[in-house]
Amino acid sequence: MRALRRFLNRVINLARRREQDERLREEIEEHIALQATENLRTGLSPVEARRQAMLKFGGVEAMKQDYRAERGLLFIENLLGDLRNAGRTIRRMPGLAAVIIVSLAIGIGVNTTIFSWIQMILFQPLPGVSGASNFLLVEPRTETGGYPGASWLEYRALRTQVPALRDIVAFQVVPFNVGETGQTERTFGQLVSGNYFSALGLKPAIGRFIRPEEAERPGTEPVIVISYDFWQTRFGGAPGVVGQKLRVNERDLIVIGVAPREFQGTMLPLKFELWAPATLAPALLGGTRDLEDRSIRAFSLIGMLRAGATREEAQAELSTAMAQLARDYPEASAGIGGEILPFWSAPRGPQRMLISGLAILQGVMLLLLLAVCGNTANLMLARGSTRQREMAVRVALGAGRWRIVSLVLSENMLLALLGTSLGAAIAVWGTMALRVAPMIGAFPIRFQTRVDELTLSLAILLGAACGLIFSAAPAVHLARLDPQDGLRSSSNTPPRSRARKVLMGVEVGLAMVVLIAAALFLQSFRSARQTDPRFRPEGVLLAAYDLSGRNPDEASEREFAARLLERLRSLPDVEAAAIATNVPLDLHGIPARSFTVQGRVRTEAGQDITISNTVTPGYFKVMAIPLLEGNDFAEMGDRAAPAQAIVNEEFVRLYLNGADAIGRRLQTSEGSFAIIGVARNAVYNAFGEPAQPAVYFSYRDLPAIQGEIHLRTRGGNETALTSEARAVLRDLDPMLPLYDVRTFSQHIERNLYLRRIPARMFVVLGPLLLGLAAIGIYAVVSYAVARRTREIGVRLAFGATSGRVVLQIIRENLGAITWGTAIGWALALVISVRAITKGVINLPVFIGVPAILLGVATLACWIPARRASRIDPMAALRHE
Amino acid sequence: MVLKTLDVLGPLHGYGIARRIEQISGDLLAVNQGTLYPVLLKLEQEGAIASEWGASENNRRARFYRLTREGRKQLQVETQDWEQTAAIIARFFEVKTEDLP
Numbered sequence: 001m002r003a004l005r006r007f008l009n010r011v012i013n014l015a016r017r018r019e020q021d022e023r024l025r026e027e028i029e030e031h032i033a034l035q036a037t038e039n040l041r042t043g044l045s046p047v048e049a050r051r052q053a054m055l056k057f058g059g060v061e062a063m064k065q066d067y068r069a070e071r072g073l074l075f076i077e078n079l080l081g082d083l084r085n086a087g088r089t090i091r092r093m094p095g096l097a098a099v100i101i102v103s104l105a106i107g108i109g110v111n112t113t114i115f116s117w118i119q120m121i122l123f124q125p126l127p128g129v130s131g132a133s134n135f136l137l138v139e140p141r142t143e144t145g146g147y148p149g150a151s152w153l154e155y156r157a158l159r160t161q162v163p164a165l166r167d168i169v170a171f172q173v174v175p176f177n178v179g180e181t182g183q184t185e186r187t188f189g190q191l192v193s194g195n196y197f198s199a200l201g202l203k204p205a206i207g208r209f210i211r212p213e214e215a216e217r218p219g220t221e222p223v224i225v226i227s228y229d230f231w232q233t234r235f236g237g238a239p240g241v242v243g244q245k246l247r248v249n250e251r252d253l254i255v256i257g258v259a260p261r262e263f264q265g266t267m268l269p270l271k272f273e274l275w276a277p278a279t280l281a282p283a284l285l286g287g288t289r290d291l292e293d294r295s296i297r298a299f300s301l302i303g304m305l306r307a308g309a310t311r312e313e314a315q316a317e318l319s320t321a322m323a324q325l326a327r328d329y330p331e332a333s334a335g336i337g338g339e340i341l342p343f344w345s346a347p348r349g350p351q352r353m354l355i356s357g358l359a360i361l362q363g364v365m366l367l368l369l370l371a372v373c374g375n376t377a378n379l380m381l382a383r384g385s386t387r388q389r390e391m392a393v394r395v396a397l398g399a400g401r402w403r404i405v406s407l408v409l410s411e412n413m414l415l416a417l418l419g420t421s422l423g424a425a426i427a428v429w430g431t432m433a434l435r436v437a438p439m440i441g442a443f444p445i446r447f448q449t450r451v452d453e454l455t456l457s458l459a460i461l462l463g464a465a466c467g468l469i470f471s472a473a474p475a476v477h478l479a480r481l482d483p484q485d486g487l488r489s490s491s492n493t494p495p496r497s498r499a500r501k502v503l504m505g506v507e508v509g510l511a512m513v514v515l516i517a518a519a520l521f522l523q524s525f526r527s528a529r530q531t532d533p534r535f536r537p538e539g540v541l542l543a544a545y546d547l548s549g550r551n552p553d554e555a556s557e558r559e560f561a562a563r564l565l566e567r568l569r570s571l572p573d574v575e576a577a578a579i580a581t582n583v584p585l586d587l588h589g590i591p592a593r594s595f596t597v598q599g600r601v602r603t604e605a606g607q608d609i610t611i612s613n614t615v616t617p618g619y620f621k622v623m624a625i626p627l628l629e630g631n632d633f634a635e636m637g638d639r640a641a642p643a644q645a646i647v648n649e650e651f652v653r654l655y656l657n658g659a660d661a662i663g664r665r666l667q668t669s670e671g672s673f674a675i676i677g678v679a680r681n682a683v684y685n686a687f688g689e690p691a692q693p694a695v696y697f698s699y700r701d702l703p704a705i706q707g708e709i710h711l712r713t714r715g716g717n718e719t720a721l722t723s724e725a726r727a728v729l730r731d732l733d734p735m736l737p738l739y740d741v742r743t744f745s746q747h748i749e750r751n752l753y754l755r756r757i758p759a760r761m762f763v764v765l766g767p768l769l770l771g772l773a774a775i776g777i778y779a780v781v782s783y784a785v786a787r788r789t790r791e792i793g794v795r796l797a798f799g800a801t802s803g804r805v806v807l808q809i810i811r812e813n814l815g816a817i818t819w820g821t822a823i824g825w826a827l828a829l830v831i832s833v834r835a836i837t838k839g840v841i842n843l844p845v846f847i848g849v850p851a852i853l854l855g856v857a858t859l860a861c862w863i864p865a866r867r868a869s870r871i872d873p874m875a876a877l878r879h880e
Numbered sequence: 881m882v883l884k885t886l887d888v889l890g891p892l893h894g895y896g897i898a899r900r901i902e903q904i905s906g907d908l909l910a911v912n913q914g915t916l917y918p919v920l921l922k923l924e925q926e927g928a929i930a931s932e933w934g935a936s937e938n939n940r941r942a943r944f945y946r947l948t949r950e951g952r953k954q955l956q957v958e959t960q961d962w963e964q965t966a967a968i969i970a971r972f973f974e975v976k977t978e979d980l981p
Contacts, residue, residue, distance in 0.1 A: 009925040023943070027894055027917065030942045033911075034895040058914040067918045 007758035011239040017033055023069055029743055031832060032057055043281070070735030078403065080411035084454040085637040089411055090418075096383065096779075097415060103772055107369035108462050110428025114362045116431050116455040120448065121268060121355050125343045127448040128262030129200045131304070137313065137341040138168060138318060140607060147347035148592065149297035151332070152278060152290055154325060155193065158301065158338075160211075161321035164314035165303030167199035171266055173296045174285065176248050176736070177546060178234075185737045187230070189274030190265055191281050197259075199304070202264075207242035207257030210251070215277035218291050222283070224253040225275040228261040247633075248274065249284045264446050265317065266302065267346070270352075271446040285705075294332035295594070315340045329513045331669075335607050338397050356779075360521070361761060367514045369462065372383045372468075374507035374526055379472035380412060381477060381500050382783035391478045408475040409467075416467030424459045427451050473499055500780050501813070505573075505820030511773040512824025512853055518762040518769075519845040525679040528752070533680040534583070536624035537744035542583060543716040543725055544740045546706040560732070561634035563642065565616060567728045568711060573721060575714040578619035579699055579707040585751045595695065597675075598656050599666040610647075610653060611684050611692050616699040620646075620679060622712045630662050631676030643701040645673035649681045651693035666695065670702060690731040696698045770853070781813050782864035793873045802869035809865035810858060817857045883955040884945060885930060891946035893934075894920060920945060928954050 035053035042044060054060075090097045114324050126132035138158060139147045149159070155170040162168065170193040177184035194215030200864060202209065205228055215583075224246060226234075235241045245252045252274045253276065265272030290296050305314060315338075322338040343346070344355055391404055399407075431449040477499060561579050568577040574647040580589045594607040602608065618627070630651065634641035636666070645666050652661045666673045681691045699707075712719050724743050729738050742750075785792070791804055829846065885900045886892060893898070897920075898913040923929045928951035935945040947955070 005927050006922070006925045024917065027943050030893070030940055031895045031898070035895075036940075038899075056913055067921060096949065278902065763934070780981060814927065 010751065017541050020787060024064065028060060028504065031825075053623055054322075056750050062327055078406065079410065082407050083414060085407065086411040088415040090414060093383070096379060097418075099775060100379060100415050101422060103372045103375065103775075104416065104463070104769065105422035105426055107365070107372040107816055108423030108459055108466070109430060109461060110364065110761075111365045111369055112423060112427035112451065112455050112459045113430035113449075113460050115360055115451045116427065116451055117447070118358050118362060118456055118637040120450075121344050121358070123447070123454075124264055125268050126200065127264055127268075127446075128260050129202065131201070133314045133343065134304050135302045135343050135792060136165070136314065137303065137343055138162065138165065138303055139339050139341055139347060140297065140336050141339045142607075143337075146592065146609060146642065148336070148609075150299045150301050151294045151297050152281075152299060153292065153294050154297075154333070155299055155301055157325060158318070161324070162314060162317045164306055164309035165403035166306045168301050168303035169193055169196050169199045169266075170299040170301050171283075172278065172290070173270075173272075173734060174428050175546070176284070177250070177275070178246065178248050180247055180618055184737055185389070187425075188270070188278060190272050190628040191284070192275050193278055193280040194428050199232060202260055202263060204257040205260050206239055206578065207255070209257050209337075210275070210277050212626045214544075215279045218279050218280050218282055220277060221278060222251060222253045223256045223277065224248065225257050225259055226255055227259050229271075229511045229670045230273040231258045251283055252278075253280075256449060259845065262448060263446070267300070269447050286426065293669075294329050310741070311340055311690070312843045317444060319641050330729065360517075364514055364517050364762075365509055365765070366518075370767065371507050371510040371769060372464045372772060373469040374510060375772050376412075376415070376466070377473045378500055378503045378507065378776050379779045380408075380474045381503065382779055383474075388478070399540060401634065404478055408478055411469045412471035412474070413464075413467045416463045416470075420459055420463030421596065424451065424456060427455065427459060428641070431608055444854065447821045477833035478852070497524045500784075502867045504777060504813070505816040505823075507776050508773055508817050508820035508853065508857060509827070510620045510687070511769050512850065513828045514769055514827035515766055515849050515853060516825070516832070516845060518766045519849050520842060521762055522759055522843060523845060525752075528687040531683070531687045532586070533687070533748075534625070534680060537748055539709045539713045539715075539718050540622060540744040541709075541713065541725070542740070542742055542744055543709045543722075544706065544739060545729060545736055547736070551556030554703050557698055557705060558636065558700060561604055561616060561699055561703060561707060562710070564728065564732060565618070565636065567707070567732065569618075571721070571724050571728070573714050573716065573724065574711050576618050576621040578622045578714045579711045580613055580615040580619055580705050580710060581699075581704045581707065581748060583710075584682065584684050585686070585748050593668055593695075595666055595668045597655055597667070599659065610651060610655075611694040612697060613694070614699055614702050618799065619710065620694070622710045623682070624674050624712075625682050626680050628674075628678045628680055632677065636700050639698065643671055643673045644676045644678040644698050646679055646696040647675055648696075650691040651695060652678055654693050660791065673697065675699070701733050708758075710744075719790045738764075746855065770856055773853070774856050777813070777817065777857050778864060781809065782867075785809060785868040789868070789871060792868050793875075796827060796869070796871070797873040802866075806862065806865045809868065810861045813861045814854075817861075819859075883923070883928060883958070886945060886947040886950065887955055891934070891943050891944045893942040895942075898947065923951070927951070936939055 015032060015160075017239075032050070032053045034045070035056060036049045039052050095838075122276055123133045126135065126399045129135075138150070140150050140154065141147055151168070151169065155168070155182050159168050172192075174191055176187050176188055176189045178187055192210065192215070194210055196215075197204075198210035198236075204225075207224055207225075210223060226241070226246070229375045231237060231241055235244070241255050244255050246255050247253075259275070264270070265275075275282065279291065281288055290298050303314075305311065318338040322333070322336060325333045326336060338599035351475035392409075394404060428451050431451055517703060547560065552560065565577055565579060568574055584590065590611050590613060592609045593612045594609050596608065600608070615633075617635055620632060626816065627646070629648070633646070635646050647661055647666075652658060656664070661675050661678055666675055679696065682694075683689065684692050684694060711718070711725060715719055726738050729736055765771060795805060796802070825846070832842070832846075881975075885897050889900060890898070894916060895913075897961055898916050919933075920929070921952075924945070927948060928946045930948050931943050931945045933941055935941065
């Protein structure tokens with residue numbers, strides 16, 4: 001109790017320091033005056049009386065110190081004092097402080113930015129939806145590990161059969177042509193189940209959302225929900241938008257509401273503009289059988305766990321439900337199980353690709369931050385050794401070890417604090433920069449990253465950790481200082497620089513690891529681009545058309561494609577032309593379908609699945625994919641030939657054991673096809689993928705409502721074909737837009753977009769790291785050299801050439817650097833061999849990076865060494 | 881000692897306390913008078929004494945310390961403690977070898 005009261009009083013006194021000092025001064029004054037009066041009475045002279053009084057009182061300063069210790073919290077007072085002192089010290093070394101603060105800020109800023117990104121994907125995968133990280137994906141899964149998506153009827157069944165999930169939601173990504181015929185604009189939207197908005201817990205900005213009964217039966221009310229941005233840009237944010245008509249895919253839909261501003265759909269980071277009930281699919285997508293055909297797996301499902309339910313329960317229920325479906329509908333569901341996945345690992349959409357790239361990036365950046373810490377520790381240590389004297393004086397005057405440590409600590413913590421603040425500012429800027437919406441292909445994307453409490457606490461944590469790390473070495477070093485030594489030795493004795501050399505080695509080693517990682521990453525990125533896609537993208541122009549809304553039948557679709565091709569082929573600059581339903585290396589991948597093939601008997605239950613693309617004759621010529629056996633498809637106008645298919649090599653190897661494929665029959669849900677040719681394997685979904693089985697069908701047999709036009713130019717620039725292609729299409733149908741026109745190379749670039757972001761960061765940060773390492777080495781060597789001015793002077797005076805001096809200094813420092821490099825190199829090698837390239841060593845990287853690093857290190861040693869060797873021996877000896 | 885002094889003499893300033901301790905101890909405890917002040921502060925922060933400004937003998941501002949209720953209680957406790965301790969030690973001195981059984 002008494003101790004508590006004493007403590008509280010001390011806290012209060014902290015604020016009243018000055019007042020209290022004044023009180024003590026007065027009391028002492030009075031005390032001495034009284035004593036002096038008393039002494040006067042005993043007959044002493046006034047001067048002597050006062051002197052005796054003061055003697056009797058004793059040491060005023062020592063007593064004041066005790067008094068202060070008793071009065072307040074010495075610890076905090078000291079801390080405040082230290083901080084003031086630290087501020088002064090930092091102001092006295094602006095250059096050094098700037099280097100430290102800026103490098104720290106960059107390290108912390110970059111880490112925080114990346115973290116904000118990761119945490120967005122992990123914890124905020126659905127912008128605008130609270131508790132979004134609780135949503136789980138419900139994914140049907142084939143035996144081969146593919147995730148084909150769910151059919152609408154499957155969704156209806158699963159909705160009631162997985163009670164562990166509260167409300168399963170279904171959605172499908174669809175392109176929409178918005179606007180009057182002839183002036184349509186292409187946007188992307190989602191066809192959603194009736195509970196979509198309610199299950200996500202969203203409130204409309206205005207109007208209302210889709211009601212459950214509006215997505216119950218096909219042919220219900222034609223309603224649509226628009227995004228906030230769409231409302232702002234298309235309708236100027238007018239509140240009267242509700243009830244207005246919007247023409248979508250040649251249908252009039254009634255706008256019933258506007259989604260909240262943040263909401264951008266349920267496939268991060270894609271940004272959707274429109275949401276229509278899934279039951280409108282046949283009306284909007286030209287009579288698609290999505291709603292009744294169990295083999296059309298177009299939907300993605302997500303759901304939130306019911307309170308108290310576990311993921312395991314949900315998984316068990318899903319497995320049971322899927323097994324039941326497989327029994328009831330073997331032709332569509334045999335061999336298809338189900339899996340509950342966290343949202344970030346979505347098999348479709350870019351999340352997974354993003355997160356793995358970001359995780360690597362974060363790891364590397366943390367290493368970078370560690371290197372920054374090493375660098376700073378080194379600089380502080382170097383500076384600390386020039387302050388030995390100051391510290392020795394402090395110790396001699398009675399400062400305890402802890403006072404010295406806390407002095408150093410507070411200086412460094414202040415630096416760390418400044419660096420963290422600047423780093424947080426960089427992070428805020430960085431996350432803002434990420435929000436600028438780029439496009440992936442025709443897809444608008446949006447990252448709604450932001451710096452929130454979590455990311456900020458990470459920044460602060462990193463800052464504090466850095467501060468502690470780089471204070472440790474100088475603090476220990478200075479606290480161990482013997483005051484006698486410190487005072488006696490003038491600055492010309494060689495400093496004990498082992499700690500600094502070790503640190504320098506560690507830093508260089510870290511830089512080595514990070515640089516090699518960066519180089520490997522870049523290399524893999526570049527080699528991915530240089531991998532032969534096994535078709536020839538150069539000189540090919542892509543463009544898409546869409547007959548949705550014309551409600552064409554198969555015959556008119558076929559006829560349109562045939563006429564279009566005929567006209568395109570007649571253009572003088574076109575070497576070959578073709579139409580296909582899918583383009584390889586698209587972000588959303590090429591769909592797969594199940595089939596049976598003559599001559600193959602499956603031993604176990606389930607279905608064979610292959611990638612499939614529907615193409616016109618001439619496709620293989622445009623793509624430069626050679627046909628190894630057989631012939632191209634029959635001409636579009638040919639009515640006599642039976643339905644045809646062309647398979648690829650991998651298909652033959654995997655499903656026919658390499659036997660002759662030509663003439664065999666292939667059966668799918670759409671009919672029976674005769675295999676007429678074998679094409680060479682190509683890349684379909686990603687560079688570096690293993691060989692995939694693929695089947696090509698003919699546009700003649702399976703005409704489609706939309707098509708991707710492929711044009712190979714006859715030498716010259718493929719973009720020059722754009723206007724000609726437009727003219728051709730306008731001639732055929734003046735109202736039909738040609739959209740998503742791009743060269744094949746651009747198409748591939750877009751595919752690589754998400755991988756390019758981390759690659760670019762490496763390009764910027766690699767040199768930065770190299771620069772940091774160089775600054776670190778430079779600082780250490782130049783401090784060391786400065787302190788040895790006298791020794792160098794003596795050497796020079798005795799006839800050493802400046803070249804010898806330079807060499808010696810470089811040799812001394814390069815030792816530690818070489819050790820660091822070697823260890824870092826070995827570490828990187830082990831990591832790379834075991835984890836990344838799996839046994840393959842990338843020689844150019846493993847030789848080039850150390851060469852560059854050692855080169856830079858030598859340069860950083862050479863500059864200060866050369867400066868030292870140029871000094872005038874006389875001046876050096878007179879130094880001090 | 882400070883508490884006892886204040887108990888006996890009532891409110892007193894720092895110099896007075898110092899003088900009193902000197903007088904009572906017969907100048908045997910002539911330590912630096914300055915060391916008194918940290919002690920006074922400690923007691924005040926613990927709540928055993930309170931202080932306020934007042935006028936000293938030669939009419940200047942001086943800080944007068946007085947015993948609080950709590951201080952009085954503390955004095956009692958400490959007096960008891962001390963008497964007990966002193967009694968025990970006194971007994972040790974009284975006992976002679978031949979007294980032991």
